[in-house]
Amino acid sequence: MAALRESVVHDYLFVALAAVTILCYVIGGAIYRLYFSPLSKFPGPKLAAITLWYEFYYDVIKKGQYTFEIGRMHEEYGPIVRISPHELHISDPEYYEELYSRSSPRDKYPYYTNQFGNPESTFSTVHHQHHRLRRGAMNPFFSKRRIAGLEEMISSMVEKLCIRIEEFRQSGQPIPMRLAYMCLTTDVITKYSMARSWDHLESPDFSPIWCETIKATAGAGVFMKHFPWLFPVVRALPDRLVAALNPGMLLLLDFQRSIERQIKEIMDRKGDDEQLYLVDGQPTIFHELLNSDLPLWEKSLERLWQEGQVVVGAGADTTANALTVTTFHLLDNPDKLQRLKSELEMLMPDLCSPVKLRELEQLPYMSAVLSEGLRLSYGVSSRLQRIAPAEELKFHDWTIPPGTPVGMTSVLMHHNPSIFPNPDTFLPERWLEPAPDNRPLDRYLVSFTKGSRQCIGIKCVFFLPTLSLL
Numbered sequence: 001m002a003a004l005r006e007s008v009v010h011d012y013l014f015v016a017l018a019a020v021t022i023l024c025y026v027i028g029g030a031i032y033r034l035y036f037s038p039l040s041k042f043p044g045p046k047l048a049a050i051t052l053w054y055e056f057y058y059d060v061i062k063k064g065q066y067t068f069e070i071g072r073m074h075e076e077y078g079p080i081v082r083i084s085p086h087e088l089h090i091s092d093p094e095y096y097e098e099l100y101s102r103s104s105p106r107d108k109y110p111y112y113t114n115q116f117g118n119p120e121s122t123f124s125t126v127h128h129q130h131h132r133l134r135r136g137a138m139n140p141f142f143s144k145r146r147i148a149g150l151e152e153m154i155s156s157m158v159e160k161l162c163i164r165i166e167e168f169r170q171s172g173q174p175i176p177m178r179l180a181y182m183c184l185t186t187d188v189i190t191k192y193s194m195a196r197s198w199d200h201l202e203s204p205d206f207s208p209i210w211c212e213t214i215k216a217t218a219g220a221g222v223f224m225k226h227f228p229w230l231f232p233v234v235r236a237l238p239d240r241l242v243a244a245l246n247p248g249m250l251l252l253l254d255f256q257r258s259i260e261r262q263i264k265e266i267m268d269r270k271g272d273d274e275q276l277y278l279v280d281g282q283p284t285i286f287h288e289l290l291n292s293d294l295p296l297w298e299k300s301l302e303r304l305w306q307e308g309q310v311v312v313g314a315g316a317d318t319t320a321n322a323l324t325v326t327t328f329h330l331l332d333n334p335d336k337l338q339r340l341k342s343e344l345e346m347l348m349p350d351l352c353s354p355v356k357l358r359e360l361e362q363l364p365y366m367s368a369v370l371s372e373g374l375r376l377s378y379g380v381s382s383r384l385q386r387i388a389p390a391e392e393l394k395f396h397d398w399t400i401p402p403g404t405p406v407g408m409t410s411v412l413m414h415h416n417p418s419i420f421p422n423p424d425t426f427l428p429e430r431w432l433e434p435a436p437d438n439r440p441l442d443r444y445l446v447s448f449t450k451g452s453r454q455c456i457g458i459k460c461v462f463f464l465p466t467l468s469l470l
């Protein structure tokens with residue numbers, strides 16, 4: 001009996017000791033983060049400085065609200081804010097080109113890149129030099145010259161979309177333009193990047209499941225960045241269980257698998273039946289990568305499907321969103337739509353007359369409409385962090401320690417009233433008139449971000465002028 005009592009006391013003592021240790025660790029960690037961390041001198045909410053659960057609450061529980069909470073923090077604490085135990089955020093349009101530098105090394109933040117489940121893609125490559133290697137191999141595929149060669153293919157896809165719009169018009173049904181644009185951009189990108197279009201434009205209801213998949217990827221991302229170790233666990237689970245736990249996650253896995261299958265086909269047929277895998281006589285990006293000087297380990301299937309996921313996922317959704325937002329604002333502002341139509345009629349008196357992309361790009365009001373559409377569609381709406389690995393960054397009187405993730409956010413830039421007065425209003429005219437203080441507005445349009453990590457697809461936002469063909 002005495003021995004049993006002693007063992008119970010011993011167990012209680014053990015549990016109490018464990019609890020006290022955990023408590024000391026948590027309290028000690030909080031005190032360190034608040035008073036001794038290299039970021040402790042930066043202003044911001046105490047709770048955000050102590051724990052990542054603060055961000056979790058706004059992004060996961062309240063669904064993608066942290067960007068707006070960060071905006072509120074800037075109103076309270078000023079242009080530089082500590083938004084997590086490890087990260088700073090800046091709201092000062094003049095600082096953008098310094099942070100997103102073209103010439104100084106900038107790493108990405110694994111906490112951000114981990115959320116997409118493609119750590120081997122160029123997009124998610126953390127270290128600057130490694131990114132340069134991978135990006136160098138992709139660049140030729142996205143050059144202006146290569147993109148110009150796609151005009152015919154894109155025009156034929158746009159014509160397909162026009163036929164679908166006409167069908168809806170005749171039936172009197174409203175057309176879900178977000179889905180329709182997503183089908184257009186996906187068909188073009190899959191054709192260009194993998195030689196096989198997914199032909200979503202042929203789907204009677206514009207493949208709503210595909211849009212759901214991309215939404216699910218973003219939705220899963222805000223959760224997974226807190227628990228990146230879950231990716232391999234989820235991949236190992238049976239599909240039925242994944243679907244029961246999180247249907248969106250299954251859509252993401254299916255998306256990854258279909259890209260993997262298609263790239264494996266390209267790799268297996270290399271040299272054999274080559275013609276089948278060319279796009280208008282041109283090799284796909286995966287031919288380019290396989291034939292490039294990249295070291296062998298950079299050409300594995302595992303890495304290449306991850307590259308494919310980014311090209312299709314990032315390219316299709318952002319572009320479709322920009323087209324949808326622009327279309328909405330034009331329909332909502334008939335006077336602006338009429339001004340655009342009048343400009344186009346000068347170039348194309350007969351709607352069926354062929355028109356070149358370079359001619360469309362010269363139209364001033366068209367360009368202004370597209371810039372305004374990009375401004376209000378943001379590109380990526382969350383912050384994009386950059387890390388200066390070995391350099392102290394100076395921001396006003398602040399010195400930011402090397403290795404600190406620092407972010408800025410396009411949504412906050414694009415709604416800054418000192419740069420874009422009446423920021424919530426769709427006003428293409430602002431791009432044609434002298435800007436406040438004569439600042440060149442283009443400098444503050446950051447939908448594609450800037451510097452060495454700028455969107456590689458920036459020159460192939462060929463879809464946007466196609467708006468005029470609709």
Ligand code: HEM
Pocket residue numbers: 122123124135189310311314315316318319322378379380384447448449452453454455456457458460461
């Ligand atoms: C309106 C259209 C687009 C917008 C607003 C946009 C925006 C962006 C942004 C903000 C980034 C940087 C993300 C970061 O720093 O984490 C990015 C990267 C990237 N985008 Fe785009 N994008 C667009 C279209 C495209 C297209 C059409 C493609 C390909 C066909 C594409 C492929 C990529 C790739 C591969 C990256 C990673 C580049 C790297 O890390 O070096 N994007 N995009």
